[in-house]
Amino acid sequence: MTTLTIDPAALGNRALTLTIGPMPDAAAEPVRVALTECLAFVPRWVREFEVYFADRQHSEWAETKLQSRYRRAEMFLNEAWLKLSPRKRRQVVLHELAHVWLMPFHGATHDAFDAMLNQQPETVSKTCYEVFEAGMETTAEDLAHLFDEMIESGSVAPVSIDLRTGARTTPETSSKRKRGSRA
16 A cells, blocks of 8 residues: 655645555556546545555446545545546546535535435435435536546646655656547
8 A cells, every 4th residue: 555645736735645555456557547637636625535446346437435524535446447448447537536526515415305304204305315316426427527628638737746756746757648649
């Protein structure tokens, strides 16, 4: 497991600790590429961002767990994620980060639903929550596509961070991919 304190200058002068958990050798480079491209989209409220490789999950490619009280987000990627194209892997990571962006809203709204519908029949509560969840999923997907297009168009550059040390790199020392080589 690798834990890095990211150079605050690389992320707009904010603190972030990145932990990359143990993973198969085949996952190391795809994870490094996806994180380099997407790290700038970790919300400012997150102070600890952890990425792990999981054998099995409930989700198709990735899953995110949040502990907003501790300002921590954990992302779990799986074997199916590795089989995706580089761009689709990036989109999946961005989708999970969109969930992180929405989590404070999600938690507050979930608590409000529970309080408001506590006296209602279970079916009403379940239906309202399912509609809410569908809206959150659609919003996360829309944000992920927006973020992806920002990266693809070059309006947001990959974060220049050495993921071995957490230090900011300069354009001359970073190993950025050329814009034309995306899959």
